[in-house]
Amino acid sequence: MLTLYADSNYVWGLIFIPTGDDEGHVEHIYREKTDRRILRKNPWRDYRLHLTVLGLVFIAEMIGTITIPIAKNVAITIMPLIYTIILGLVFYLAKPIKWIQRKQARIAEGAMMLFIGVLIAKLAVSSGQSINLIFDMGPALILQELGHLATILVLPIALLLGFKKESIGMTNSIGREPNVAVVVDKYGFNSPQSRGVFAIFIIGTVIGTIFISFLVTLSLSFLPLHPYAFAMASGVGSASMNAAAIGPTLAAFPGLETSIEAFAGFSNLLSFCIGIYIVIFIAIPLTEKLYNWLEPKIGRDPIVQKKEDE
Amino acid sequence: MPDLIDGSENVSVHGILNWIILLVIFSIITVIGNYIGYKHPMTDSLVGMGILSLITLVGVWLERELPFNVSSILYISIIGIVLAFPGMPTSKFVLHYVSKVELLSIVTVFLAYVGIGMGKSWDEFKALGWRAIVITILVIAATYYGAAIVAHIVLVATGVPAV
Structure with missing residues (x-):
């Protein structure tokens, strides 16, 4: 598990994380890793990696968006962004492709950290353009951050599946980088709570973007919610999941692109600025209370395998 | 660490x-x-x-x-x-x-x-059991729907017209 954390995936830095005196610098881990990969090596020299990405993008954009109707008024939209993420993973895993290996994955990860900035800049420009709209929608934007507390509702299911204290780490938040840092900071690196959040982090890394893209696509067909509500909800606090969630939302409401980008970007920014405090001061205490109350009632025999303890 | x-x-x-x-x-x-x-x-x-x-x-x-x-x-x-x-x-x-x-x-x-x-992360992903995958999926869905539903309620309550 130690190497797992050191190898942690694409990374957002942290905004104003209060750290204990002795435990400090958790928030620097990601930046350090990126700096080592980008600043001290020459990541651009791996031209085959970038040519591969160009090839993937070319294929994806040529195929374009595919819409599969599955019922009346319900359709699944598969966008180029899904092709590139899946093809990227396939290229890494496929044995015959020798030029995309662990080393290239590390470079891709480091480069990605920088490219998040471009994504954020684009969203920020849309936000600046629509700043009046954002002020008008202020209450909704801020209150929807509290909606993320809904993850705690998953705690009983985690207990029924046999998780113990891991469930506190698993269900207090969406389990991305800032949340991992908060949980590790609070419970310690080798605690069951940290194991739980690591598990969510790894699985979220691998299936999160793809899953949320389909979730959003289906929700857009099924749920009669306000377009702005969909836009705000896509700011879940993860760059790639935010990106994957905006795609179908933009496609579903043509003509509203700028406002949707503005809300999605601003809501993601809020998730980073105040979302972290909601996790520290509300979500974690609430999850613990619920755990202490429910665990004696519905807790099962522990099922956590030994290999996860490593 | x-x-x-x-x-x-x-x-x-x-x-x-x-x-x-x-x-x-x-x-x-x-x-x-x-x-x-x-x-x-x-x-x-x-x-x-x-x-x-x-x-x-x-x-x-x-x-x-x-x-x-x-x-x-x-x-x-x-x-x-x-x-x-x-x-x-x-x-x-x-x-x-x-x-x-x-x-x-x-x-x-x-x-x-x-x-x-x-x-x-693929190997680590494969090592985790199906239970953890179920929880991850539910957690992501809960975050998304929680925010969407709260945003919708506030937007409707503050009288923002559906565009």
Whole structure:
């Protein structure tokens, strides 16, 4: 598990994380890793990696968006962004492709950290353009951050599946980088709570973007919610999941692109600025209370395998 | 915990050059994708990507140079918002060119790097059981629906018309 954390995936830095005196610098881990990969090596020299990405993008954009109707008024939209993420993973895993290996994955990860900035800049420009709209929608934007507390509702299911204290780490938040840092900071690196959040982090890394893209696509067909509500909800606090969630939302409401980008970007920014405090001061205490109350009632025999303890 | 060094070292010229070259590579790939997918003229979108790259560069540089413990995300967001602010002398220029770069073109390229990068987590992913996968899926869905439903209720309650 130690190497797992050191190898942690694409990374957002942290905004104003209060750290204990002795435990400090958790928030620097990601930046350090990126700096080592980008600043001290020459990541651009791996031209085959970038040519591969160009090839993937070319294929994806040529195929374009595919819409599969599955019922009346319900359709699944598969966008180029899904092709590139899946093809990227396939290229890494496929044995015959020798030029995309662990080393290239590390470079891709480091480069990605920088490219998040471009994504954020684009969203920020849309936000600046629509700043009046954002002020008008202020209450909704801020209150929807509290909606993320809904993850705690998953705690009983985690207990029924046999998780113990891991469930506190698993269900207090969406389990991305800032949340991992908060949980590790609070419970310690080798605690069951940290194991739980690591598990969510790894699985979220691998299936999160793809899953949320389909979730959003289906929700857009099924749920009669306000377009702005969909836009705000896509700011879940993860760059790639935010990106994957905006795609179908933009496609579903043509003509509203700028406002949707503005809300999605601003809501993601809020998730980073105040979302972290909601996790520290509300979500974690609430999850613990619920755990202490429910665990004696519905807790099962522990099922956590030994290999996860490593 | 391994790999734990406090890293407020100053960024060398060599490092900044690496950032610039990477951003140029990213811009070129995005512009090509943007052209294939949306037929936006390449020169305009290249200027747009240039602006976005510059904002990014200043943001990541400020994160490392300024003494505050603040993520570059915040700097980049503030710079982007201020440059595009209605009434700012820069806003017309910035909006014209940046609007030529579709968000989805950026996302498509970005997620290609994400896909390759996440391959590294594949073995760890396989080692985790189905129970953890179920919980992850439910947690992501809960976050999304929680925010969407609260936002919808507040929007309806404050009388924002459905567009």
